[in-house]
Amino acid sequence: MERGRLDTAQRLRSDAGRVFHYAVATGRAERDPTTDLIGALPSTKTQHRATLVEPKEVGELLRAVDAYSGTPIVRAALKLAPLVFLHPGELVQAEWSEFDLEAAEWRIPGERMKMKGRHIVPLSTQAVAILRDLQPLTGFGLWVFPGDHHRKNHMSRESIRAALIRMGYGPDSETPMTAHGFRGMASTLLHEQGWPSDVIKRQLAHAERNKIKAAYNHAEHLPERRKMMQA
Secondary structure, X not given: OOOOOEOHHHHHHHHHHHXXXXXXXXXXXXXXXXXXXXXXXXXXXXXXXXXXXXXXXXXXXXHHHHOOOOOHHHHHHHHHHHHHOOOHHHHHOOEHHHEEOOOOEEEEOHHHXXXXXXXXXXXXXXXXXXXXXXXXXXXXXXXXXXXXXXXXXXXXXXXXXXXXXHOOOXXXXXXXXXXXXXXXXXXXXXXXXXXXXXXXXXXXXXXXXXXXXXXXXXXOOHHHHHHHHHO
């Protein structure tokens, strides 16, 4: 089965099948009818978000971001996105209190992370410079990226998507790109450069698929991640 694809029949068997298995074992049913579903229902296809991984295209994208003529706040978010590898929602909800620019760290509380665990983002010198340039504009408030019209709210993640479309990276372009695609870009390029998979996964805050390994492996890999993020 292709990675990332969930077979609907298997999912039904894992839930209802356990009920029928118990019913058969206790004499409440003669057979488990969920076995009839194997191969009968279509699989759910994973939606892959557009990204760029060819170095030439990545370079063109980053130059386009640097030349973006929109608001300074959206431009800063665009420039920071490929340097921190976060989900768009996690990025736009950044609060100034989470940053220690002297230590070059961003500590995101677990309640804001998709996987519900505290996440540390080592900041490269370039990322720190972007944030320091933004501080005079938004540093007096709660949000690093406040909304254009309502400063009490953070910027919408759709703002990043809209900016990419304005720059010519919309879904119908020859080189489509999404805000989420910066994660795939980072993962692909870092693996190709030979960085350890565990270090990359930890920086992407990916959950460990092996439950036994996850229970015992709490390594932050911070020294390696600092070197990787700067690279």
